[in-house]
Amino acid sequence: MKANHKIIFSGPVGAGKTTAITSISDIPTVRTEESASDETKDLKDSTTVALDYGAIILQDSTRIHLYGTPGQKRFDFMWEILTNGGIGLLLLIDGSDVKAIDNLKFFLSSFKNFINKTSVVVGITKQEINKQYNLEDYQKVLNEGLPVIPIYEVDARSKKDISLMVETLLYTLDPKISI
């Protein structure tokens, strides 16, 4: 059976999921955005309603699928299906949002099963615009002991930052990968 490799990007509205996938995708990303309505309207003009799709294409043509979940909570029924068989989770949190800490808690608990089976890396975006909390504040939310969840301040537009998140995800899943 041909393995289906996918990395899941999640996080609240406007955290930078679509942007992050675009930063590292080898193919033009497929976006299913539409004009924002209801709960999202005040936040941004367009939002992802179904999912984002991008891919890393390896030298041997293997595709690593990159899926972005819709940020709006009304779509959370999709998360379970989407994560099934996934490599792990890259969780982006908009650090300029006063609700950032609550959002982190919400997403960690929503994806608890998936994270326990795999691994998660947290990226706090927009820290340079309007930082609401320090990294220590986010770290306090996490459980003590192993595994220690990686949290970085990232810019979703930076390929380097998102690649670092991917690198971290893979090494936390298997520290003995050799390249």
Next chain:
Amino acid sequence: MSDFNNKLQVSLNNLDDTTKNTLNFFFGSGLCDKAELQSKSNNTDVHIIDLDRNHDKQVLSNLKNNSQYAIIFHNQSSSPLFGENIYSITKPVKAALLKQQINTIRLQLQETKTEQTTLVKDSNQSIETLLQKTTNHALYEDAFKQAIAEIDEKQLTMELDQEITNQTFNEDEDRRLTQEIEQEIINHIQHDGKKDSFGHGQAPVEYDDTLLKPKEKQEDINHIPHTHDNEDINNQTTVTDGNKEPTENLKSETTGFSLKTRNKSSSSQKSHLSAALKGSVELDTLNQYKAHKHVGSNKDINPNNPKELEKVYLTPKKYIFHHLAKAVKLGRSKKADTHLKTLFGSFLFEYKTNLIYHDFSSTKLRFIKYSPLFLEASISLLKINTPTKNIKPNTVDAESLIWEAAIIASKGRIPRDTSLTQVVEMRTWPNYTKLLVFRYVVQITATWATHHLSLIDTSTQLNIPQRYIFTLFNAMLAIKCAKTNNVTKKSKTSFTKKRRAVFSKILSHIFRK
């Protein structure tokens, strides 16, 4: 050395033709009858040097040894230089000033002769003296003194670091390290101003924007097996290896001749953080894979052999990273700004912004980071909001500075008495998007984040040389992300191999891009 009654012997060091002709006329026409020009530079009393041009290494070395004098011509934009044996003149050079300086040097030489002392370098000369003589230290300190004078009265307490002064150290190690530093300084001073590994000077090595790898060497990096012999991935670049830290561009800044235009910081207080962070990130990008040089060249040791063990130990209290960390810790616990005073100068930690202010050039800061000389450091608590309001020093994120200083000091060593067999207990992930990283950093961190392994076992399990593990641990310890601990509950040390092949391909892919 010329006799006092004779003329002062002057040589011109790599000046442009116009200046040379002018000075030939100046010294040859009787305009300055107390000195004469020599074509050879080795035996003269005074060198005339144009700071905006390259210099003769021997001359600079002699200057450092204080065996000769120099008159330095420099641009308005470059900082004037200080040093017992250095005089400087802003261009365009005024003949009267030049004449005056020649006379002063002549008088000084006369005094020296009378006292029967030599200015030749004393072999026991301490590194502090050396640095003080070869830097424009005074200049750096001025701004701080001024600021500190203002804030002194508001000072709450002075907590002298008693334990530091009481500490006794292994003298052999002291001597060895001091020699090492001296050699570093000589290397820096003798550097010929060519492209350096930091991207100062001319075209920096091209780095990819993705992850950690210099583009030109990506193939090597991607395919280097994790063996001890193969780790010098940059051996075709301009970087020097092992203990020889990369040298920096003399033209922009050296120990002896800081030409760096002072930070004309028009930046408001508000922009300090982003500027500091941006700066450190840019530096990181350039240094990413060069930085593996910081791990030094120690061979793996057998932890059961005390002699070998001794080689990987360092005494944190001798290094700036330890004192910076203490100053930051004190500031945070008291919710106040702190002032760290060292023999090199001052650092101010601003509690609210988490920034450290200093006024050192990057070269000097680098010396400070790896100089084992901080026994005299003192930390004081300041009750002040903006200690830097009247000065425009450099700012850097506190954690980034401590982290980098800990790496540079470590070079593959860990604090004395660190257990190599107790497991590493990791508390938080370092924020690697803002910190200096080097090879294997993410891999080692991921190991500690998911498994309880000792330092030695980490090296064995990952097949990574101990010096990488030790350097990273020293830095993580300094910023309190990890420590060793006798954790009873050991995690399973089996590693899942599920999808290892495809993970490996993904990593190669993102490194290659």
